[in-house]
Amino acid sequence: GNLASLQAASAAEKAGLTTTMTNSLEEERRMDLLLAENEKLSRSNTAELNAERQRSEELAGKATSLESLVASMESEISSVRQATAAARQAEENRRLLTDEQRAQAKALADSGVPDKNRIAPAYPFGELKAKLELPVAGDILRQFGDADGTGHEAMGMTLATNPETVVTAPADGLIVYAGAFRSYGQMIILDAGDGYHLVLSGMETMNARQGKFVFAGEPLAVMGAKRVASATALALETNRPTLYIEFRKDGKPVDSRPWWTAKDTGKARNDS
Template identity: 70%
Template sequence: MKALRPLLFAGLCLSVSVPPIAAQTTASLPSPAQTETPAQPSDGEVSVAALEKKRDETRAELQDLSRTISLSTDKAQAIEQTIASLDKSSASIRQALIESASRRKEFDAKIRDSEKKIATMRVKEDGIRASLRERRGVLAEVLAALQRMGRNPPPALLVTPEDALASVRSAILLGAVVPGMRAEADALMADLHSLATLQVDALVEKNKAADAMAASQEEDRRMQLLLAENDKQNKVNSADLLTERRRSEELASKATSLEGLIRSLEGEISSVRDAVEKARLEEERRKQLSDSEREKARQLADSGVPDKNRIAPAYPFASLKQKLDLPVGGDVLRAYGDPDGTGHSAKGITVASNAGAVVTAPADGLVVFAGAFRSYGQMVILNAGDGYHIVLTGMEKVSVRQGKFVFSGEPIATMGEKRVASATALALETDRPTLYIEFRKDGTPVDSKPWWTEKETGRARNDS
């Protein structure tokens, strides 16, 4: 670009005088191919820091937008009528809950995808704007040269003999200058077109996110009604429930470790103890089945319609490797074995999600604990059978109770607005709500990675 400036200056002076050395100058002039246009960053070249900053800004913008979206009266009534006409059996309600939670997670995934696309577009937009600012001086010279030549054009070739030499010199100089100016003009047009395209695409993506947020609101309302119906189907004596809750809180306040908490809960809380014993007996019964009966049970489970009234996991937990979905959609910020910010290695994984995201049970399991535990926020502990426990912490609201058996994919909690300050969230460079997930086998933490599907593991690690 700098090499082009003498040419542009010469163009400005063209009508006044053409230096005899113009022909020599042309030898060092840049051709259109030599005129460089700053390359725009591709998806892979976008700065991670710049992208994260834009994602934070876009996330805040979309959250503000979601607050302006409200569920219409007609849609609310339609949802209520749908729930009212639903078969009120426990199995039907829980299946509807699982399906509703799945849709909610799909909408959340669409919102996150739009959020990332918008952020990437805005980083590229900033790059184009910066490139245009850097070339402002050169572009001004191009426009000035064109304007000057328009006011006082060089002489034509077929004129009087005294103008012939000036015409030749002008033609030589213009032959060198015009291609350079054309290259700059083409580059400018390409950048402006890219800028306009990015702005249109960002608007389209924002509208997609708004549609997904509206649909998510509808699904959230449906889920609330289904949870209320589910509670009606699982009425428990309120006095007994209050007594157990107080006892659980007392045990949680005294526990010095998760292992100790789980052991005391499964031994001293009657609803949990009874449910664990029933599940154990059911597992023992299954082991006594004949080969043909076991094969029939396996085929039923593999058909995707296992017994909705079951009180024990449909599958042995050890057989579920590479089959589980993450309980919440988002980005894995810390994996098992990573530094945990306290000088130790992480015993679980930490997933950053969006505000209000639904948390589902990753596998069948008995709710051993559901409530606040120290600084971890709300915690849910599931007994998944085979000596395995799943620990989930960092939620804002829990929608299950102790002693209840939950199915894989069933909603059990929702995330809050911000990250819960806890030991598991130390040194995390995010304010997003984070879910901590820990798998335990016979009281010892184990790496959960082998259990997640390839889609979940790959997406989570790539998006982080």
């Protein structure tokens, strides 16, 4: 019997090896197919993204105001339209939560554990007063309502930053537009929910993608080495890079000051 059982064991081992090899070949083939599929997807995604980017630029060229730009992005650009619809639905669902569920969601959001599957802000934007961090460290040159140097009042705030400073998202939101727009230069529009849009401009390079939901503190862009000539920066006596920030509620500019944390709301430093 001993020899027979050895032979049986060896045959079983061989069979096992064959199975393992077949399986690993199968696995490899599956991986190859998956990779090919992914590449095809990313190629078509890239093509779609490029087509969307081109279309966005065309629409931005035709838009005469920020409202019309936002409206055309939300209606004509499918990635933005779908993401906006999903965010609105999530917002609606949040309104239907019981007090207990709301308290749980608040505890979770407060714990700092980011819910990476979120597609809408954790809090209604109106509740974030005195909670937001400025997108860059810098000196406030001009506040909302200050004379803007062209005989009008500034619709937003302007900060002088250091060269190559990273610009982060001031709040959770959906990127509705990222690209050049009229006299603003490079611009990002963030839909923060609750009827609020946050506008950032004056950056040099952007790594923000339209239709993407971003979290507060996520890097969106980088400032250049010096001031970018734009309407909002022209009358400023500085050659430092300047970031312009405008908050809009239902299409109308509002003062962003109540939203920044206390350490960020120091008075404008243009009088020192």
